[in-house]
Amino acid sequence: MARDGSGGQFEVPCHDEESGWFDASSSCYWRLLDPQPPAEDPVWAGRAPGEGAVYNGQCPGQPLGGGFRWFQNPPPGYGGGPDLEALAEEAVTKMRLLGADIGIAPKQDSTGTVGIPVWVWNGPGPRTTGPTSASATALGVTVTATATVQNVVWNFGNGSIVSCPFPGTPYSPSAGLNPPSTTRGQCGIPGYSRVGEYTVTATTTWAVHWAGGGRQGDLTTTRSSQVPVRIGELQVVGQ
Template identity: 85%
Template sequence: MGLLLAGAVYAAPAAADEPKPGANCPPGAIDCDVYADGKKPPKPDKPGDNGKPGGGGGGEGGSPKCIARDGSGGTFEVPCYDEESGWFDASSSCYWRLLEPPPAANDPVWDGHAPGDGAVYNGQCPGQPLMGGLRWFQNPPPGYGGGPNLEALAQEAVTKMRLLGADIGIAPKQGGTGTVGVPVWVWNGPSPQTTGPTSASATALGVTVTATATVRDVVWNFGNGTTVSCPFPGTPYSPSFGLTPPRPASGQCGIAGYSRVGEYAVTATTTWAVHWVGGGQQGDLTTTRSAQAAVRIGELQVVGQ
């Protein structure tokens, strides 16, 4: 009689790539105030200076962009500052420039307020030209004098989430050697940092951006030229499945088996979809994290009596 010696998959999880913390958000911080460019910004110019950007060195990365709305609900990018129009306010989707000299004290635009109590600004709305015009503000309009870079704040919020790659689960049982032709199952262990959703906020110059991250997909590379994008997060293997290959339609993930003996690196690449809101704007970005496990595959052997 012959004796069948079967093996089990050995998976040695490697450390996932963890994002580095931002310069103003130390590791482990639950909440903190950050600056969009990592540097303390200059104080906004006084209204008497017409809100123009001051001299001195500018930051790297080019001029920031803002999002304007048109009358049909569409959006488009505009500079956050325009030499002729002034500073852009995302909440009104208009540029505002301090009116100099100010209107006469009896001008209706003061809306019953005395000169010196607030100020009058001229608005120009690139997507809705019939809006705008002269308007009194108790305080400068939002964004006036240079607000924070909201996309950079969203990135800071992502850093605070400490997003990770997959917490790889794998079968057959870990700790041994898998067998050629035996199905391999993989899945992602659940946690806020590996499966989400998870949220974090970042604040600068009184503006808070909140970002929420959810996993869009996980792509598994089995190290043998096979790449699979499976339903997230995958189904943990159960002995009741036997040697049945994983069925993606049922939320399962894996391959029918390896065809050759050897050691393979299984890499899981998680794509996180991030939606952020704040400062009268919103946007989306994606970021990826990877994790890896080692798998050893041997042959099915028959030992004679």
Template identity: 85%
Template sequence: MARDGSGGQFEVPCHDEESGWFDQSSSCYWRLLEPQPPAEDPVWAGHAPGDGAIYNGQCPGQPLNGGFRWWQNPPPGYGGGPNLEALAQQAVTKMRLLGADIGIAPNPGGTGTVGIPIWVWNGSSPQTTGPTSASATALGVTVTATATVQNVVWNFGNGTTVSCPFPGVPYSPAFGLTPPSKANGQCGTAGYSRVGEYTVTATTTWAVHWVGGGQQGDLTTTRTSQVPVRIGELQVVGQ
């Protein structure tokens, strides 16, 4: 199916002798440009001949789209094969990737103290930190994708965010009141300045690399998780 300029849909054949192979994701036909443009042609957009190829696109119902374009791998569906990027997405779905398995000090069921450091970490597992892999197959072609956590951004609900490309270190009483240090693979914040109830949100960015059908590629996907935290004043006893 292709889309016209007004958003409507209409059927098109998968292959056309003049236009090439149809890519549903762009709603365009793509044909390998032969011969390829010279190396100095700006259509290469900084890439060298041999690093991918230039294709000519024709987009039914979209007269302003199409034209010459560089592709590192052949466009999805080119040559009548399966859409490898779609297979990669299917493989990602099979992995059942999750947001961070949040560990936090103070404990979610307790109460922290104003000005006391907050420690956070991501519990390690294939679905929360990776690496983990899965495969998907169509028309005799198998794509295998491998996902690893690229980064976790921690939002502490008070305007403070911290980015940690590592799982972090669980808090230990031996750390005392020492703030977490990224240099030591620790993650967290110096603490809250006001009493209140906050929601800590962890947004995990997964980096996925896939291979199959003689091609390879990369994509990213995100997952989120949350935990509440309560902050109170320091209580002085025995004055």
């Protein structure tokens, strides 16, 4: 299925003798140039011939699409095989990746205090921190993907945003009123400045590496989770 310039769809054959093999992700046909362009051709962008290859693209319904393009690996669907990138995406779906399993101090069912540090962390597990793997197969070709959390961006709902490339450390009473320190593998903020109810949102970026069918590649995907936090003022008895 190809897309025209207006976003409409129309059917095209998977292979054309003149144009080559169809790639659904770009809606273009790609044909390996034979012979390949000389080493000084700008299409190589400084790469040496033999490092990947140059293909000629023709894109039905896209007047400005196509042309000569360098690819490290053959375009998806080239040679009549399965779309390896689509198989990688299918493998990611099978993993059922989640957002952070949020731990927070103060606890969700309690009330924190203005100016007191807030600690957050991501509970470890195959679907929350990784690594975790899954495979997908089509036309006798198997692609295996492995996902690992790259980082978690914590939005505390008050304008404070912290990025942590690690799960974080659960709060311990031994930490007292010390604020969490990213240099020590801890995540959080020094505290809220105003009374109120806030939503803490954790956006996890998963880094996925896949391999199969003689190719490999990388992709990223995100998942989010949220918890509420309630902040009050310190009440001093006797005043």
